[in-house]
Amino acid sequence: VAAVAATAIKNEGDGCPFQRIGKGLFIWKAKAGITQQPPTPVEEPEQEDEVQYDIISSFGMFWRRNAIEWVSTPKILGMYQIGAQHVDFHKQLGIYLLYDGREVIYVGRAxxxxxxRRLYEHTADRLSSRWDRFSWFGLLPVSEAGDLGILPDSYLGPKIIPAVEAILIEALEPRQNRKRGDDLSAVEYIQKEDPEIQKKKVKQSLEAALGKWQP
Incomplete structure (x- = not known):
């Protein structure tokens, strides 16, 4: 009992219903007529404001051309992390780059x-055979439900400069820049293959297997 009372005093302080009166001796404050002090409230540390990325809301790096089913309104699917709900970025606005391997061959705007739509056009224009990957930097905000918002009417000048710097660092990967662009550190999406691609692969495999068994 003494050990329990000692532990309670240590943990609860003045708010404990027991009081030590000697070595191994304790009294119950209520029985002794001692008013119990309410526990001192512990102030919660202030939460820091979450950093908001006001210019570039989302981006994807080196996405594969062959992971997309190319129709006039293709699905440009991405995930914040593996297993997360995917977002369709086909309506996103911003800047994009086309690559031949690791080389940037074209910079465009959506x-x-x-x-x-812009990427789809590049599958049929003069660049159609010259690119196999692309990167993009989007301006429309992404909601928690995975929907794209609306484009702000304007941006503050001091926010534009670091956003442009961040895009250049990510796109060009200069060797002397040791860190990523400040505005892009928490908004990268990884590509998710269009489910139609996988369906076609399964269908082709089945047709090939059936073809082997046909006389």
Whole structure:
């Protein structure tokens, strides 16, 4: 009992219903007429404001061209992490780059026509045979439900400069820059293959297997 009372005094302080009166001796405050002091409230540390990425809301690096089913409104699917709900970025607005391997061969913007449409056009224009990957930097905010928001009317000048710097660092990967762009540290999405691609692969495998058994 003494050990329990000692532990309670240590943990609860003045708010403990027991009081030590000697070595191994304790009294119950209520029985002795001692008013119990309410426990001192512990102040919670202030939560720091979450950093908001006001210019670049989302981006994807070196996404594969062959992971997309190319139709006039293709699905540009991405996930914040493996297993997370996917987001369709085909209506995203912003800047994109086309690569031949690791080399940037084209820089474009998606404004009047969204990202998905612009990329689709490059599968049939003069660049159609020259690119196999692309990166993109989006301006439309992404909600928790995975929906794209609306484009802000304007941006503050001091926020534009670090955003442009961040895009250049990510896109060009200069060797002397030891850190990523500040505005892009928490908004990268990884590519998710269009489910239609996998369906076609399964269908082709089945047809090939059946073809072997046909006389």
């Amino acid at each position: 404004t009047e026509r969204p990202l998905g």
